[in-house]
Amino acid sequence: MNPMSDSAWSHRLPRALLALLFSFLCAVFPAGCATLGTPSLSERLQALPAEQKDRVHPFFINSPLDVPQIGRLAGVAAYFRDRGFRHSKFLFRASGADLAARSLDIRREDPDARIVLIGWSGASLWIWDALTDLDIAGQSVDLVVYLDSNWIKKRVEDEGHPDNYSRAVLIYRQDNSPVEGVPKSVSRTVATKQHLAVAAHTDTLEYLAEELIELTSD
Numbered sequence: 001m002n003p004m005s006d007s008a009w010s011h012r013l014p015r016a017l018l019a020l021l022f023s024f025l026c027a028v029f030p031a032g033c034a035t036l037g038t039p040s041l042s043e044r045l046q047a048l049p050a051e052q053k054d055r056v057h058p059f060f061i062n063s064p065l066d067v068p069q070i071g072r073l074a075g076v077a078a079y080f081r082d083r084g085f086r087h088s089k090f091l092f093r094a095s096g097a098d099l100a101a102r103s104l105d106i107r108r109e110d111p112d113a114r115i116v117l118i119g120w121s122g123a124s125l126w127i128w129d130a131l132t133d134l135d136i137a138g139q140s141v142d143l144v145v146y147l148d149s150n151w152i153k154k155r156v157e158d159e160g161h162p163d164n165y166s167r168a169v170l171i172y173r174q175d176n177s178p179v180e181g182v183p184k185s186v187s188r189t190v191a192t193k194q195h196l197a198v199a200a201h202t203d204t205l206e207y208l209a210e211e212l213i214e215l216t217s218d
Contacts, residue, residue: 036072036079037205045083045209052216056114057087057106061094063121072200073120073147079205085212096129103134103141114215115141118208120199124149124179131162140164143211146179148172148190148198156181171207173198 060077062069069092077090091098099117106113119127124146134140144165146152155161161182168185170178173195178187190203198204 036075036200036202038202041206041209042083044213045080045085048084048213048216050084053084054086055110055112056085056116056212056215058085058089058116058118058212059094059099059102060088060090061099061117061119061123061126062090062092063123064093065122066120066196070196071120071198076200076205076208080208080212094123094126096126096131096133099126099130100133100137100139103130104137104139107139114143116143116145116212116215117141118145118147119149120147121149121195122151124152125155128152128155128161131164135162135164140166142166142215144168144182145208145211146170146182147204148176148195149179150176153179167211169207169211171198171204 058077058080060073062073063071066073074090074092077088081088103115103117106115117127117130119125127144127146131141131144142165144167146168148171156179163183166184168182170182170185170187171190172178172187173190174193176195178185188203188207190198190201192198192201192203
């Protein structure tokens with residue numbers, strides 16, 4: 001029998017710990033470990049004309065606290081990108097200035113583009129900052145989506161909310177009240193009580209798909 005060297009164990013131990021952690025998280029947050037979306041939703045998205053989907057520019061902005069990416073927002077961005085929304089971008093880190101600059105670049109290249117800012121949890125504050133910068137520049141976006149964000153509640157309470165967008169969608173888990181005071185907004189409820197399960201939840205994907213599909217038809 002050839003015993004493992006110390007170096008071999010040092011390489012295997014972190015992987016074993018990560019596997020154990022992932023198994024634990026899947027047990028606690030099963031919605032975050034399931035396959036994304038449903039076959040029917042995938043078919044609906046793929047059936048849309050490519051030229052219409054190319055008009056839509058969704059930014060999926062990660063929570064600044066989700067360093068291990070447990071929420072799987074990157075997977076959500078990839079899901080829509082793989083189904084023809086090829087401009088879908090996942091931002092692991094962002095800032096209001098960066099989001100505003102990206103939006104302005106898109107507008108300069110295509111004045112008819114549909115810009116969508118989707119912020120999970122604390123990323124909502126970056127969206128608020130971006131809207132403020134864009135408002136100063138005389139620009140707007142088409143859709144703002146907040147995914148189960150409590151961070152934005154205090155900001156809106158203290159400073160209000162910009163209104164330089166066409167529509168806002170507030171997607172929150174059960175027993176968590178959506179932020180109030182956001183103009184032109186509608187609320188949606190996700191069938192979970194777990195914050196970490198919201199971003200990649202089947203309900204969330206359905207709500208996001210509904211909004212993106214609507215933007216392709218404008």
